């Protein structure tokens with residue numbers, strides 16, 4: 266453990282020398298020129314996200330983001346150790362080699378080693394972040410010996426251990442797929458606890474876990490705590506015991522560092538209830554008391570009148586095959602002010618959209634209440650959402666808190682935008698027919714997508730009413746309820762995104778936005794989305810179904826007037842929209858029909874529509890899409906580098922500003938994190 270003694274003051278006021286050597290990337294520039302792609306290796310692409318909102322914050326708010334970000338990063342070691350007991354030792358060995366290897370760095374083996382190192386950092390350990398299978402190096406065992414013997418630097422040898430003995434110990438751990446081969450084993454035929462390589466249980470069988478926690482639960486407790494959430498289950502003299510993750514307990518050194526950062530954050534929180542909420546979180550980290558964790562979640566859920574929010578704690582339970590124990594995770598979020606303003610404008614005009622919708626008057630709502638939906642910009646990702654990040658998060662996990670006190674659901678706007686930008690380029694060039702369409706999509710596509718999503722969520726789902734005496738869609742439309750509802754909300758947005766009213770309201774500056782959305786929607790619904798399913802499969806997922814039936818229905822309706830044209834060029838298929846206004850009318854007609862289906866609970870019509878247009882896949886097109894997508898060689902997984910926050914201080918060492926920069930070298934960011942956020946011993950027992 267190399268930096269246990271670093272306290273927040275040092276972190277805040279020193280410019281780490283190491284970092285001066287890094288390529289820092291540019292500071293905030295225009296969004297269009299921002300380079301999203303940073304690195305590529307194995308099945309992974311590393312992207313960067315931008316935080317334009319940061320510049321709009323007050324100094325106090327910037328400090329708040331900074332301290333929360335430091336807290337987020339301070340738990341990094343915990344996740345490595347939770348994932349596998351030898352991960353920290355392995356990470357340190359890899360780190361030493363990357364920095365200190367003196368041999369030839371132009372060989373294939375070295376490149377394989379670097380790719381391996383990046384994969385370990387990406388997965389927070391030696392098991393693949395998604396499949397959870399051990400990542401086996403491509404270089405051979407003898408090269409590992411060569412690396413270790415030719416490295417200037419320390420290896421984590423145990424007392425009296427020779428380098429040769431260390432290599433002998435390490436080799437099978439890295440290379441043998443039979444030893445701790447899977448981090449999370451869900452195979453019902455075996456003991457899922459003892460065969461999983463994670464570090465949540467030590468020497469414990471599945472039966473012992475079941476016994477231990479079922480004895481703990483109080484029957485009929487309406488507000489049960491999440492037993493076992495924050496501890497490792499192990500044995501002491503043959504007796505099963507919990508080692509709780511808290512100050513003074515397991516992972517105490519890293520937790521103390523998180524607490525120090527949270528204490529700083531608390532001083533610049535946005536309001537009293539946020540200060541209070543942070544105090545409860547700190548108390549929880551100090552005591553490990555799960556009742557306090559529940560109290561904290563109730564306070565956190567209620568606190569919505571803020572610009573900056575965060576997630577910090579033991580959150581995700583996917584890493585435990587029993588779903589009991591939670592991995593460390595943290596996100597720092599800034600309200601996306603533009604998106605929020607868009608939502609407000611749409612919400613405020615909700616009644617106008619409803620009154621002018623192309624649906625039957627008897628299906629219109631007299632009083633529309635817009636749905637709230639939060640878009641945030643991520644300012645920092647830590648623990649189990651880093652580098653691999655979701656695009657939305659809904660918490661807390663506890664069901665009784667959700668139903669009694671509510672939950673917070675956020676869409677991570679800048680993460681989604683970065684994914685879109687990285688993914689769209691190649692597909693766009695391959696599947697769009699004209700240069701004009703490509704240009705339009707590059708210029709307006711991302712914004713058009715956001716606009717459509719906002720209309721879908723705020724207006725679409727809030728629109729329309731059932732006829733009297735008709736049951737809920739779940740009762741009447743049954744298995745088609747969700748794809749009908751999603752299609753209805755999509756169509757509401759599609760219909761209005763071409764409406765001049767949006768220009769009048771100042772939400773878009775031209776009809777190019779609507780056209781870009783139409784191009785993208787049709788391209789996706791008729792072709793592109795088919796890349797997500799395997800040959801021979803039908804479309805099952807309800808969003809995919811609704812995009813398919815909307816696009817296919819519109820294509821067929823417009824066929825007599827050639828509104829959407831199928832073109833074949835060089836053996837490749839394209840769909841081109843010839844008349845956008847006519848397509849808008851078609852979307853309006855389908856919206857009217859789908860609203861009727863919902864309002865009247867017309868199961869047969871729902872079934873007809875979905876089964877005819879939304880389920881089956883035309884095999885020729887499917888094969889073509891798979892082939893053309895494969896040729897683009899876009900990796901299946903992506904993750905993110907974080908921005909870097911650096912305090913600027915005056916002669917009295919008071920913080921006068923926080924600078925944000927966007928590093929663009931993944932490997933260097935990982936080395937930097939290893940050095941500055943390592944707060945745990947290599948072995949934690």
Ligand SMILES: [Zn+2]
Pocket residue numbers: 721722726751754
């Ligand atoms: Zn929806």
